[in-house]
Amino acid sequence: MNKVILTCLALCAGGLAFGGSRFTGNGNVVIARSADGSGTASGFLGMIYNGPAMKQWIGCQRSESDNVFCHALDETGTTPVACSVKSAFLAKSISSISPDARLTFMWNAQGTCIRIQVTHSSEYQDKQG
């Protein structure tokens, strides 16, 4: 009986040891603004959803006419940002967003989205529950 328990413990420990690298940050929404009104926002969708933070959010949407809209709020709850653009090219990026993705978007001084980056990695956690 004891041998069975020891074998199970060894296998479990082995399984944990080979779990692969994981992102160890908190994944929170980070917003950086420039003096001219341009800026960048990024966040890890799965980690934000699963984490203890209550205020922050980040996301993008696209319409059938390729109108793109992105917005975000960090955990301070005081600095919302948004951008929009009509672009088939950037709309493609939004189509690749998944629940475990890292989303980054940039906007210029006019509030126009100029870059949308979607990162997928085995290190990022998926939405749970």
Next chain:
Amino acid sequence: MRHWRHWMLPAATGIAGLAAGWHLGSGREEVQLAALHPAGQANTPSTADGLTPDDVRRVIREELARRDGSPEIPAPPAPATIPNAKEAAAASQAQSVIEAAISRRAWTEADADAMRDVFPAMNPDQQGEVLRQYSQAVNQGRLIPQTDRVPF
């Protein structure tokens, strides 16, 4: 005599080729020069080759643009969609919602509800304009979202 025939044929062919090339080349040059001299520029000072200073500037600009990868002819702007009566009415209501929210400096659940009623009725250009106004107002601190719902 037989030896003479051996080099005579290639030589004659080469001379004929050179003559044809010279003829075609000079004709092409005339076409190019004609293209550089559109009607109405007859009084422009020209060089000995028939090229005006404006022609030279234009060619240099085109070559520099080609080297930088810039398009030689800028794409014409897409024509704006003319809204029909229903779209115009929806855009007017959306504009009222945006302006009222900015005057209160707050984007509430009620604003999101009101916008969702009219947003689908607008054409893509009108929707883009509303998105632009909302984004600018938020980034400039003139509009604070009071809800985490998607505003549109």
